[in-house]
Amino acid sequence: MKIRVELTGQLKQAIGQAQLEYDLPEGSSIQRLFERLAAEFPEPASKYAIGEDGGLKPNILLFINDEQATADDSIVLHDGDVAGFLSPISGGSRHEEGKW
Amino acid sequence: MVTKRAMLTDEERSVYEWQTWVHDFGEAGQEALKGASVLVSRVGGLGSVAAYELAAAGVGRLVLAHKGNVKPSDLNRQLLMTHDWIGKPRVESAARRLSELNPRMEIVAIEENINEDNAERIISQCDAIVDCAPLFEERFAMNREAVRQKKPLVECAMYDLEARITSVMPGVTPCVACLHPEKPAEWKREFPVFGAVSGMVGCLGAMEAIKIIAGFGEPLYNRMITMDLRAMTFRSIQLKRNPSCPVCS
Ligand SMILES: [Zn+2]
Numbered sequence: 001m002k003i004r005v006e007l008t009g010q011l012k013q014a015i016g017q018a019q020l021e022y023d024l025p026e027g028s029s030i031q032r033l034f035e036r037l038a039a040e041f042p043e044p045a046s047k048y049a050i051g052e053d054g055g056l057k058p059n060i061l062l063f064i065n066d067e068q069a070t071a072d073d074s075i076v077l078h079d080g081d082v083a084g085f086l087s088p089i090s091g092g093s094r095h096e097e098g099k100w
Numbered sequence: 101m102v103t104k105r106a107m108l109t110d111e112e113r114s115v116y117e118w119q120t121w122v123h124d125f126g127e128a129g130q131e132a133l134k135g136a137s138v139l140v141s142r143v144g145g146l147g148s149v150a151a152y153e154l155a156a157a158g159v160g161r162l163v164l165a166h167k168g169n170v171k172p173s174d175l176n177r178q179l180l181m182t183h184d185w186i187g188k189p190r191v192e193s194a195a196r197r198l199s200e201l202n203p204r205m206e207i208v209a210i211e212e213n214i215n216e217d218n219a220e221r222i223i224s225q226c227d228a229i230v231d232c233a234p235l236f237e238e239r240f241a242m243n244r245e246a247v248r249q250k251k252p253l254v255e256c257a258m259y260d261l262e263a264r265i266t267s268v269m270p271g272v273t274p275c276v277a278c279l280h281p282e283k284p285a286e287w288k289r290e291f292p293v294f295g296a297v298s299g300m301v302g303c304l305g306a307m308e309a310i311k312i313i314a315g316f317g318e319p320l321y322n323r324m325i326t327m328d329l330r331a332m333t334f335r336s337i338q339l340k341r342n343p344s345c346p347v348c349s
Pocket residue numbers: 274275276277278279342345346347348349
């Protein structure tokens with residue numbers, strides 16, 4: 001089955017792609033997707049998304065088909081699902097520290 | 101509606117005429133805006149535009165919190181900063197330009213960024229908050245205090261050509277800590293962005309605050325809009341509270 005992955009923020013920038021597509025066996029859990037991501041992109045994945053235990057880092061907001069999902073929900077993926085990884089992003093302007 | 105209403109003068113009726121034609125806003129909505137005090141935390145790329153739109157819309161009182169002086173590298177996006185103000189306090193430049201647009205509005209310019217020590221004092225002066233802060237420490241301090249004081253908080257964020265927005269209503273929606281329980285280890289305070297991206301989400305943040313204050317439309321409660329202007333894709337994601345959130349549960 002085909003699963004589309006959408007990346008954002010620093011994770012997207014580190015991997016260099018906004019979207020990925022994976023072919024996973026029917027009935028795969030979300031954990032299988034994390035494993036694939038970590039295997040294909042070990043450095044950016046470990047830096048921004050996947051923890052040492054192989055699970056999703058707590059700061060990544062996961063969504064499946066436009067609904068927030070908890071990574072430990074034992075989510076089973078379905079053909080055509082879109083899994084999004086929202087890396088935290090922020091705002092505005094930096095601290096004042098320089099000569100200005 | 102989160103504020104008390106303030107009577108309009110004839111001059112205000114004429115200035116805000118076009119928006120009081122919005123049928124579910126009307127003069128009552130305008131009176132609510134006039135009675136409201138809104139905190140815009142940091143008037144950088146996001147906050148400059150959010151504050152400018154709130155001033156244009158006729159909010160009665162704006163509280164601006166932002167430390168530091170204008171730098172050349174601010175000027176691609178911080179639209180309340182001007183070239184002639186380089187080296188002088190940002191918050192003064194912001195207050196000056198906002199009062200040119202809306203001389204009726206009261207402006208409280210605080211030359212501080214929100215932190216654990218000042219959050220209670222600053223947030224107690226406002227009815228709603230537009231969070232435009234760059235650092236997660238600031239966001240967490242603001243969130244904690246907004247939840248404690250039960251004040252609505254509009255969360256705006258951007259990165260590169262991406263932007264996000266959601267509105268936090270304490271007790272009703274997830275708070276910032278529900279969504280991001282920890283400070284991201286890898287976040288840098290300087291990052292790529294265009295002014296048109298931060299300005300867009302600043303506008304959305306102002307509109308959210310206006311809707312929440314005046315009590316009309318559907319604020320982004322339990323919902324986040326994500327935008328990618330590189331691909332021009334927009335998503336609306338359903339959010340959920342963390343039942344074991346240390347801040348709001
Ligand atoms: Zn929470």
